[in-house]
Amino acid sequence: MQRWHKTDCTKPDVVTLADKVPRCQACHSRPQIEQLISSKASTSSVPLVPPDLPSGQMDLWWPRAVPYSTSMTTNSEAGSQHLSAPTAAKEKSEKSSLPAAPYGTTLKSDEFRLIFLEPAETPDSPVHLTLEVYNLDDCPEYEAVSYTWAGENGDNTLSQPIYVGPFWDILLQTKNCWAMLQFMRPLRIPRMIWVDAICINQGDTLERSMQVVNMGNIYSACSRVVVYLGPHIAMPLFDRHPRRRMLHEFETEEIKPCFPNHGSGSQFSPSSLRDILKLRYFSRIWVIQEFLLSQRVVLRIGDIDFWADSTTATHFSLKVPGWDWETTAATWVQFTSQRTSTEMNLGELLEMSSASRSTDPRDRIFGLLGIFPEMETQSPFQRSRTNESLLSIRGEIQADYSLSCQQIFIGFFAFYLLNKDQPNILYRASCLSQSKPGYPTWAPNWESATPWKTLFQEPKLTSDALFKGIKNLPEYLLVDKEGYFLQYRVAFDIYELRGPGSTYIEKERHWRKGAFIDASTASLNVNLTQYMTISRPLERVGTIDELHLFCMRYDCFSVYMVSEKRLDRVLTGRGNEELFILNINGFSIIYLLLRRQTDEHGAVTYKLISACPRVQILILVQRNTSHHIPNFGELRLGDLQCSVYDAIENCRHFLDIKLMDYRLERRDRGILVGITAIRDFVPVLKQLYQQRSQQRSQRDMGLHWPKNVREAKIRRFEHSISEAFIQCVDRKLSPRLDNTYVTISMSTRWEICHIYLFRSTEKHFSDNQHKTWEYRIKDSGPAWESPYLSPSVYDNLLGSSVERRLEIRFPMSWVFQSLFTNPFWRISKLLFKEMDMLSGHFGTIGDDLWSLVVDESELDPDLRFVSLPNHKPFPYAYIQVKDLFAQLGMKMNTCMVCIE
Structure with missing residues (x-):
C-alpha cells in the first residue's frame, strides 16, 4: 500500500484530470505511478510461502486435533510450544504487515471487509473504492466476486493501480483483478462487493488465515456470486443492461451471446458450456467452494448473464439430451448452490478436485475447508487438548498461512490417518524410493496429482x-x-x-490407540x-x-x-x-x-x-x-x-488342577500320597520335561545310542524320577528310596492306611497285583508281609487299641506305570505343549522357565502382546505353524512402531 500525500495533509481533496492520474488539491501531490509499478515489477501477487524445515526441527503442531508428541521436550514444554505457535505466527504477521492505511488493525475473527464501489464517470476512469468493516452477522447485502488473480494468461504481477479510501492510497493489483473491478463498477447506484485480494490484508498472515476460515460464511451469506471470466469472455456493458438467461440455455443454443472484439482480427467465441468449463478459471481450487456455497451464481458470457443455482443440474438432465457432467473439465459445477458436499465423502471430493490448481500449494487443502463437514469431527482415540487457539476455529482444521507446505501437508495427512481412521492413504505414501529428504515415507507426495485423485482408495484386488x-x-x-x-x-x-x-x-x-506424530521429525x-x-x-x-x-x-x-x-x-x-x-x-x-x-x-x-x-x-x-x-x-x-501371558496362565491353570477331581484307581490314590494337585508334582514334571526335551533334541539330530548306553540312560532317568518323586510325597510319611522301592511310614489309624490294606481284601486282584506292594509293622522285624490279608487279620491290625506304625513299600515301576496311565499324564502333556512354546521364546528349559511358571506373582501385562509359535498343523501339510515362525522369522508381537 502506498500513500502519496504529504505528511501534513489531513484533509485530502483528490480529483482526476484528463490524464486520469489523481491529484490532491489540498497538498498539491500526485502519485508516481510508473516508479511504483517499476519497483514492484518482479513482485508477485501471491505471498511467499515459508520454507520447509529439516527433519528434527519441524516443530509440528497443526492441526491441533492431531496427537503430536516430541522426544526432545517434556510434556509441559511441548504444551507450551503448541500454545505459543499461534502467538509466534501473530508476531511474525504483525512484523510483515503492510502499512496501517487503509487496512488499519487486524480484523477480528467475526469481522470482514466489504468494498463500497461507486459508479464511474467514464469507462476508463481510475478504479477507486472504499473499504468498510462489518460483523459477519450484521452487514449490508453484498455480492461476492469469483475470479482468478492471474487471469487466463497466468500473469500474476502487480502492475495496475487501484485507489482506496479518502486518501486514494495505491494498492497495486494484477491486470485481471483491475479489469474485474472495472467490469463490476455500477452504472448508477453504489455496489457492495467482496473481493478476496482487496478485502483481506494479504500482508497480514494471521488475518489471512482467519478470513479463510470465514470464507464459507462469506460466500454462503452473499446475495449472489458474480463470476468474472476475463475480458475475452465477459463483455462490459456501460450503456445498457445485460440479457439474463439460465445456464442450460447456453448449452441448448436457445440464445447466442455476443462476444467482445478486441481488434486483433480474431474473436474468441466459445460455442458450448464444455468450452467454457475448460477455461483456466475453472481449474482453480477456490472456485469449487465459491460455486457450492453460493445462493446463486451469475456468469457473464459475452453480453449475457447466465445464472445457476441448486436446480441447474436438474435442468441439464431434463433439457439437455446426452449431457454428462463427468465428461466435462469441471464435474463439480453440477453441485452449484448445494451448500456442502454431503453427497460425497472426502475421497470423492479430493478425486473431483484433483485436477484443480492453486498458486499457493497450501490452498489445495484450505480451499476445501468450507465445503467438507467431516473436518469438524474428532477421533475416538484423540488425545485431550487443553490449549486454546488464538484463531476462531469452527472445525478441527483451520487455515494457517504462517506454516510451510511441509507442515501443512504432513498435518493434513496425519489428521486423516489418525483422526479420521483412513489408513488407506498409506497405499499412496511416497515410500522410501520416492520420499524427499526431510519428508516422511508414510505421507503421500503432495506435489503429485495422482495421490490426490486416489488418496483414500485401496488397490482393487480381492x-x-x-x-x-x-x-x-x-x-x-x-x-x-x-x-x-x-x-x-x-x-x-x-x-x-x-x-x-x-x-x-x-x-x-x-x-x-496411543498413536502419534513426532512433532520434530514427523x-x-x-x-x-x-x-x-x-x-x-x-x-x-x-x-x-x-x-x-x-x-x-x-x-x-x-x-x-x-x-x-x-x-x-x-x-x-x-x-x-x-x-x-x-x-x-x-x-x-x-x-x-x-x-x-x-x-x-x-x-x-x-x-x-x-x-x-x-x-x-x-x-x-x-x-x-x-x-x-x-x-x-x-x-x-x-x-x-498366542501370547506369553496366556501361555503362562495356562501352565498355572494346569498346575492348579486337583487330582481328586478325577476318578483315580485306588492304587494310584495310594501312590499319590499327600499329592492333591498337579503343582505338588513339579519336581517330577521337571525331570519328565527335561528328559522329553533331550530325547526330542537327539531325535532331531539323528543320534542312535547303542543298547547298553540306552539301558544306562534309562536307569539314570528312573533314578532321577524316583528321587524327584520322593520330594513330592508328604514329609509326614517319612518317604525314602530303598534301591528300587519307595518306602513310606504311617499310623494304622490314618486314613491312607485303610486305602492300602482294604484293597488287599478284594479277591478280584490277580497275584501280580498283590505283589505290587508289601507291608510290615515298624520295629517288629525285617520281614515284609504279603499284601493279602484275611478279614480277621485286617480287623486285628486296624482294630487294635494300640496305635502302631505301619511301613509300606512299593516298587518304582509301579510309580512309572501310574504316571503314564492316570489323568496326571494327560494333563502333563497339555502342560508340556505350553512349556514348549515358552521354552522356544525364552530359549531355556531349566529352572528359570519353571520358576516363571510356578511363581504365583502377578504377570507383566505387556506379555499379552508378545506372541509364541503354536503347534497347529496345516491339514495334509508337511509343516506346522511353528515351522512358519522359525523359517519366516515370525514373531507376531504387537508394539508401537516408529515409521520415519
Whole structure:
C-alpha cells in the first residue's frame, strides 16, 4: 500500500484530470505511478510461502486435533510450544504487515471487509473504492466476486493501480483483478462487493488465515456470486443492461451471446458450456467452494448473464439430451448452490478436485475447508487438548498461512490417518524410493496429482483374484504340447491371514490407540504386529490386476505378495526388512513392508518401502497331484497371537488342577500320597520335561545310542524320577528310596492306611497285583508281609487299641506305570505343549522357565502382546505353524512402531 500525500495533509481533496492520474488539491501531490509499478515489477501477487524445515526441527503442531508428541521436550514444554505457535505466527504477521492505511488493525475473527464501489464517470476512469468493516452477522447485502488473480494468461504481477479510501492510497493489483473491478463498477447506484485480494490484508498472515476460515460464511451469506471470466469472455456493458438467461440455455443454443472484439482480427467465441468449463478459471481450487456455497451464481458470457443455482443440474438432465457432467473439465459445477458436499465423502471430493490448481500449494487443502463437514469431527482415540487457539476455529482444521507446505501437508495427512481412521492413504505414501529428504515415507507426495485423485482408495484386488492368479502360474501347471491343462505339478494349498485378532490386543493396542506424530521429525508411531522377515530376495512372477506379484520361496512353502511398486528392485533380502500387519477393524488388514534402521543410541526406527494389500502363503501338501485341486484356507490372526501371558496362565491353570477331581484307581490314590494337585508334582514334571526335551533334541539330530548306553540312560532317568518323586510325597510319611522301592511310614489309624490294606481284601486282584506292594509293622522285624490279608487279620491290625506304625513299600515301576496311565499324564502333556512354546521364546528349559511358571506373582501385562509359535498343523501339510515362525522369522508381537 502506498500513500502519496504529504505528511501534513489531513484533509485530502483528490480529483482526476484528463490524464486520469489523481491529484490532491489540498497538498498539491500526485502519485508516481510508473516508479511504483517499476519497483514492484518482479513482485508477485501471491505471498511467499515459508520454507520447509529439516527433519528434527519441524516443530509440528497443526492441526491441533492431531496427537503430536516430541522426544526432545517434556510434556509441559511441548504444551507450551503448541500454545505459543499461534502467538509466534501473530508476531511474525504483525512484523510483515503492510502499512496501517487503509487496512488499519487486524480484523477480528467475526469481522470482514466489504468494498463500497461507486459508479464511474467514464469507462476508463481510475478504479477507486472504499473499504468498510462489518460483523459477519450484521452487514449490508453484498455480492461476492469469483475470479482468478492471474487471469487466463497466468500473469500474476502487480502492475495496475487501484485507489482506496479518502486518501486514494495505491494498492497495486494484477491486470485481471483491475479489469474485474472495472467490469463490476455500477452504472448508477453504489455496489457492495467482496473481493478476496482487496478485502483481506494479504500482508497480514494471521488475518489471512482467519478470513479463510470465514470464507464459507462469506460466500454462503452473499446475495449472489458474480463470476468474472476475463475480458475475452465477459463483455462490459456501460450503456445498457445485460440479457439474463439460465445456464442450460447456453448449452441448448436457445440464445447466442455476443462476444467482445478486441481488434486483433480474431474473436474468441466459445460455442458450448464444455468450452467454457475448460477455461483456466475453472481449474482453480477456490472456485469449487465459491460455486457450492453460493445462493446463486451469475456468469457473464459475452453480453449475457447466465445464472445457476441448486436446480441447474436438474435442468441439464431434463433439457439437455446426452449431457454428462463427468465428461466435462469441471464435474463439480453440477453441485452449484448445494451448500456442502454431503453427497460425497472426502475421497470423492479430493478425486473431483484433483485436477484443480492453486498458486499457493497450501490452498489445495484450505480451499476445501468450507465445503467438507467431516473436518469438524474428532477421533475416538484423540488425545485431550487443553490449549486454546488464538484463531476462531469452527472445525478441527483451520487455515494457517504462517506454516510451510511441509507442515501443512504432513498435518493434513496425519489428521486423516489418525483422526479420521483412513489408513488407506498409506497405499499412496511416497515410500522410501520416492520420499524427499526431510519428508516422511508414510505421507503421500503432495506435489503429485495422482495421490490426490486416489488418496483414500485401496488397490482393487480381492483374495479370490490373488488365489486364482497364484494357482494358475505356469510353474504349478502341467500342460501338454498343445497347451491344454492336464494337472498340477505339485499338490498345494494357499492360505491368507484373516481376522479377527486377539480380543485383548484389538482392544488395548488398536493400531490408533496411543498413536502419534513426532512433532520434530514427523515420524508416525502406530501399533503394528510383526508378521515376517524378508530374509531372501523377492522374485517377480507376474501381474494381477495391474499389481506386481512377487514370490519368496522356501523348501515346503512360498510367500506371495502384491504391490504397486517393483519390490524386487528395492528390497535387499538381508534380514533388515520386515512385513508388519496393520489390523484395521478385525477383518481388514494392510501389510506394511518396512526397512529397519538403528541409530547411534540403539533406537530402532523404520522407513516405509511399500503397503501391500494382499499376502498369501502357498504350502505343499501330501496329496495325489493327479486329483488334487488347490484349496483356499485361512490363517487366523487370533490363533497366531498366542501370547506369553496366556501361555503362562495356562501352565498355572494346569498346575492348579486337583487330582481328586478325577476318578483315580485306588492304587494310584495310594501312590499319590499327600499329592492333591498337579503343582505338588513339579519336581517330577521337571525331570519328565527335561528328559522329553533331550530325547526330542537327539531325535532331531539323528543320534542312535547303542543298547547298553540306552539301558544306562534309562536307569539314570528312573533314578532321577524316583528321587524327584520322593520330594513330592508328604514329609509326614517319612518317604525314602530303598534301591528300587519307595518306602513310606504311617499310623494304622490314618486314613491312607485303610486305602492300602482294604484293597488287599478284594479277591478280584490277580497275584501280580498283590505283589505290587508289601507291608510290615515298624520295629517288629525285617520281614515284609504279603499284601493279602484275611478279614480277621485286617480287623486285628486296624482294630487294635494300640496305635502302631505301619511301613509300606512299593516298587518304582509301579510309580512309572501310574504316571503314564492316570489323568496326571494327560494333563502333563497339555502342560508340556505350553512349556514348549515358552521354552522356544525364552530359549531355556531349566529352572528359570519353571520358576516363571510356578511363581504365583502377578504377570507383566505387556506379555499379552508378545506372541509364541503354536503347534497347529496345516491339514495334509508337511509343516506346522511353528515351522512358519522359525523359517519366516515370525514373531507376531504387537508394539508401537516408529515409521520415519
